[in-house]
Amino acid sequence: MRQEPGKRRTADLAPIIGDIRATGGTSLHGIATGLNGREIPTAQGGTWSVVQVQRVLDAA
Known part of the structure; x- marks a missing residue:
């Protein structure tokens, strides 16, 4: 499924974020930076x- 790589990516980014x-x-800008x-x-x-950070956070 197409969603699987996105879910893995979100999970990989969670500890970094x-x-x-x-x-x-703590702000979206701060996380992007x-x-x-x-x-x-x-x-x-x-x-x-x-916007990209917000999408990752929404998917988490």
């Missing part, structure tokens, strides 16, 4: 935006 939140990145700072690409290989 948790760590970013624990170190002060944290993911980009760690050089973690989006599923399409780009940089993170607020």
Whole structure:
């Protein structure tokens, strides 16, 4: 199914997002900045935006 890779990706990102939140990145912008700072690409290989972070959080 097409949804399976997305669910795995969301699960893989959960601990990273948790760590970013624990170190002060609590806003969507802060999480996006944290993911980009760690050089973690989006599923399409780009940089993170607020909208993309929100979609990942909604899927969790």
